[in-house]
Amino acid sequence: MSSWHVSDESEWTPIGDRMITGHGGGMGPYAASYAVNLAAGPMLNGAVSADIRLTERRSVGAGLVCRADPHWTFVTFYTAPQGAADETTVARFGVFREGTLIPVAQLQEPVRLARGYNHFTLEFFSGRMRGEIRAEDRTYELTATCPHVPFAGYSGLVKFYGAGVLAKSWSMEQTVLPIVSANSVTARKRAKWDVFLCHTTGAKEEVKELARALAKGGITYWLDSEQIMPGDSVPEKIDEGLSDSRFLLACVGDSPQGKWARTEYGGVLSRELAGESPTRIIPVLLANAEPRHIPVLLRGKRYISSANKTEFEEFIRFLLSH
Incomplete structure (x- = not known):
């Protein structure tokens, strides 16, 4: 029928x-x-x-x-x-x-x-x-x-x-x-990457899994292990990635943030608060992380849990629609 x-x-x-x-x-x-x-x-x-x-x-x-x-x-x-x-x-x-x-x-x-x-x-x-x-x-x-x-x-x-x-x-x-x-879709295409993945050395493997999940959902990403080649200037490549990404995902594990991670999100946060940068920072809790592990500077922001499947799928839709 x-x-x-x-x-x-x-x-x-x-x-x-x-x-x-x-x-x-x-x-x-x-x-x-x-x-x-x-x-x-x-x-x-x-x-x-x-x-x-x-x-x-x-x-x-x-x-x-x-x-x-x-x-x-x-x-x-x-x-x-x-x-x-x-x-x-x-x-x-x-x-x-x-x-x-x-x-x-x-x-x-x-x-x-x-x-x-x-x-x-x-x-x-x-x-x-x-x-x-x-x-x-x-x-x-x-x-x-x-x-x-x-x-x-x-x-x-x-x-x-x-x-x-x-x-x-x-x-x-x-x-x-x-x-x-x-028009919003066109603006999205102007940035080379949807997200810049900021993480500590200890969370590298888990962040690679996160990157694969993002790519499966149609999200483009900047990840140091894929974008920084031998002989490249690390500061220059990081600056290039940050300036050409719509969002910075501060990947939070259960270990303290390293120097490079703090430098990456710290600089973007300062420009974001001053209204000088369109890039927005979003904290993302990795598998074993808890809200208390979020750096003090980022605790006023709404965070995403990568372990919560429903929340993560909604996050993918948010990234695609903005």
Whole structure:
């Protein structure tokens, strides 16, 4: 039995839970029709994405919906041509309230869809919405505040003007993290490393394990044993790593901090407090460490326990989203 709920069974054909096709029909002045996937249940905050293909290029439109109910109320991020003969389309946010469309925001830049599949993403958190379309080598983004539908609902697909639509690779995910714009992602890419790993000599092997866990989660890191080669100037390489990392992770073990570790986080802490450095310091407790082992200068900061799997996974998501 399919998990899809459709506005009209003659206009949609679900194929499992991750693919659906739409064909003809529609109601109202925009000949609209929608389908929502009930598999994940109603979501208040989350993200939905799919690869969408329009079988015709003119006078048609399609996109994603979220917070939908079965009675034609939902938020939508979609694209449709401005005019009947246009080759380009316009990306928009809109709200359907019991079948009536309320325009919310429109991207000024025209969107040129690929002839095949285009990847659509809709993120929603509180009143913030972010839509993204990846069409071949181009990415288009639209963000807006959309408080019109403040309750939980289902996610799905919408089409306009009797469009023929193919949607595959359907994905839905609930989230507790605020929306991150593409500008934030671009800023993240400006730094060569996400984190600089600061540690004592005695914690070297444990920090290597920590580095592997970070890399598995998609986090880039600077670690002395990998970045400082024979013949390199140690102070210069450390300064290079510190200046090109977004966060300094002060890895705290159960032994006293060494001279180099204190120098590394001490200098960054001074510049951070003075507002002269964007690099932030985060204490990370290693396996046998306790809060009392955190250096005095860092005890006012919230720390992360690497041994707490749930906390560490949340930390990975934090690093990815900032």
